[in-house]
Amino acid sequence: MCSINKKQTPCVKKKEAAxxxxxxxxxxDRPVDQATIQEETLEVEAExxxxxxxxxxxxxxxxxxxxxxxxxxxxxxxxxPPREVGTRRPQENDCVFVPHxxxxxxxxxxxxxxxxxxxxxxxxxxxxxxxxEHDPQPIQDQDNExxxxxxxxx
Numbered sequence: 001m002c003s004i005n006k007k008q009t010p011c012v013k014k015k016e017a018a019x020x021x022x023x024x025x026x027x028x029d030r031p032v033d034q035a036t037i038q039e040e041t042l043e044v045e046a047e048x049x050x051x052x053x054x055x056x057x058x059x060x061x062x063x064x065x066x067x068x069x070x071x072x073x074x075x076x077x078x079x080x081p082p083r084e085v086g087t088r089r090p091q092e093n094d095c096v097f098v099p100h101x102x103x104x105x106x107x108x109x110x111x112x113x114x115x116x117x118x119x120x121x122x123x124x125x126x127x128x129x130x131x132x133e134h135d136p137q138p139i140q141d142q143d144n145e146x147x148x149x150x151x152x153x154x
Contacts, residue, residue, distance in 0.1 A: 047095040047105045051117055054109035056130040059123045065112035072112075078136040080113045089115055 052061045053068040057076045062068045069080050089097065098104050108117040109126045113134045118125040130136060 046093075048098050048103065049095045049117070050098055050100055050102070050104040050107050051089075051110040052100075052107060052120075053112055054120075054123070054126060056109075056111075056123070056127045059109075061109075065110070068112040072136070073139055077139050079139050080130070080134055080136050083113060083115075 053063070053065050054061050055068060055071055055076070057072065057078075060071060062071055065083065069082060072078050072080055107120045109120060109123065110117045111126065111129060111134075113130070116126075116129050116133070118129070
């Protein structure tokens with residue numbers, strides 16, 4: 001009798017909002033090159049999540065990550081770095097991201113500087129994440145800098 005070893009590889013199906021896991025079953029007593037491989041597919045429901053770009057300070061929801069960073073700079077006087085240009089949000093194993101006009105299981109705040117996200121009910125987690133991971137820096141008042149330069153020139 002053979003024992004069963006399983007190797008899982010995730011594959012996200014967006015349309016069906018399900019995660020399929022391919023499980024390869026083989027007899028460990030045989031050499032790998034002679035192993036009989038069977039493929040089974042299991043489908044597991046994934047959580048349908050809608051992401052919104054929220055301010056870590058006040059919870060205001062804005063349309064884009066850059067609008068959120070601009071809001072944080074203008075209203076709260078803090079600088080947050082942007083994400084790397086040209087990179088898309090990676091797929092996750094336990095959830096599928098859906099647009100605002102589709103049915104969803106939950107709404108999450110999305111960090112404007114990285115791929116982190118958390119449920120709306122937990123703004124404090126977004127706040128802690130932002131402070132710990134991105135270390136927002138105060139933006140120096142542009143007008144004060146200009147005034148200092150003018151004083152030095154006189």
